[in-house]
Amino acid sequence: MxxxxxxxxxxxxxxxxxxxxxxxxxxxxxxxxxxxxxxxASAAPANGARMVARAWTDPAYRDRLLADGNAAAAELGFGAGSHGYLLKVVENTASVHNMIVCTLCSCYPTALLGPSPSWYKSFAYRSRAVREPRGVLAEFGLELPDDTEIRVWDANSETRYLVLPQRPEAADGMDENALASLVTSNGLIGTAVR
Amino acid sequence: MTRFAAGARVRARCADPEGHTRLPRYARGHVGEVLEIRGTWQLPDQAVRGVSQREPVYAVRFPAAELWGSGSHSVILDMWESYLEEAP
Structure with a gap:
């Protein structure tokens, strides 16, 4: 251990x-x-952040990422498919916010997000995320407009989720490395803006 | 062959099986809509007994109001085909 x-x-x-x-x-x-x-050694949120930054700068990669997460991860050298799961990337937009939970245990794409935070495995998060996501997000400091549609993805099967956050408006002119540094593991789970 | 198509209304079975299942209790008996088909995967309820049984898996969207009686969000769960039945 x-x-x-x-x-x-x-x-x-x-x-x-x-x-x-x-x-x-x-x-x-x-x-x-x-x-x-x-x-x-290789599992880190920097991997997921790299995929997000690429999607923000390359619209064709964004399309491939949303269509086939495993292939898009492999394209950047990340072995998302090596554990036999289906990687599904869900995109935040001006009107839709996505959030990930595993109510049955703590399923999570470790290779792309790093070791899961302890709160992700807590009974409180796992039970409340599906019941009152808006309240949970507020406790993370994320206050969403009332008309934002919230989609909670429960990873109860072999599907693993990654949230593609919205590209910050102030990001014009930033390169991929700078953009990747803006993305946090909470952003990839959906408990932060990015 | 898949039994349900994207857009179909489906109900999660109310069964309370002996042993392991990946059908969360909070979804049982509730109606949702098939978003997409996730391919064919081992049914964990049988795999845990050493029996290999592959089934189509569906991403099913449940409105919060259906699951909890209130709320405007939705919850998406993966459902093995035998977890589902047709909803009127």
């Missing part, structure tokens, strides 16, 4: 599960550490 969670009850549960798998000869401690190191 990676450091920092050693005191949590879930860490003890995960460790017991690991020990059972190791005892059964299915995996070794070293193999587990190597897999985790590989996952977290």
């Amino acid at each position: 990676s450091g920092g969670h050693g005191e949590l009850p879930v860490a003890a549960r995960v460790r017991r599960l690991e020990e059972r798998l190791i005892a059964a000869g299915l995996v070794t401690d070293d193999e587990l550490d190597e897999v985790l190191a590989q996952v977290f």
Whole structure:
């Protein structure tokens, strides 16, 4: 297990599960550490931000991203498809705001967004996002106009979602790197403007 | 072959199955509209028993007012075909 969670009850549960798998000869401690190191070495919200910035600067890429998220991620060298999920990118517009949740557990495209924030896995977020998203967004500091349509995508299956935020109006003339630096993991989940 | 087309009105089954399912309780019995077909995927209810059964999966949009009795947002869920029935 990676450091920092050693005191949590879930860490003890995960460790017991690991020990059972190791005892059964299915995996070794070293193999587990190597897999985790590989996952977290490349998984970062900078990957999702890069896709967003490309979509903001290249309308043809935006179209491909919305049509086939897996292929568009692979185009930039990100292995969104390597875990066998379907990547669906949902676009915010002047009238529609999208937000992601997994009410059943905590499904989330880790390769593109990095390790999920602890609040994303909390019972409070998972139960309230589908019930009162406007109130939840307000608590994140995101006050949407009353007439904005809110779509909440519950990742209950093999589909993983990424929000394509609206391009900031002040972004004219900014290059792709500068644009990518404006995008946060909350923006990619839909709990921030971008 | 898929049983439902985009735009179809569908109802999430009210069943309370033994064991694992990916049909959230809050959607059971409620009516939504098929947005699109997400391809064919292993049914987790059977996969967990070691049985391979692939089914079409549909993205279904449920209005908040249908799910909760109030609210103007919508919630989109993926539904394996056997989670759904025709809605009048």
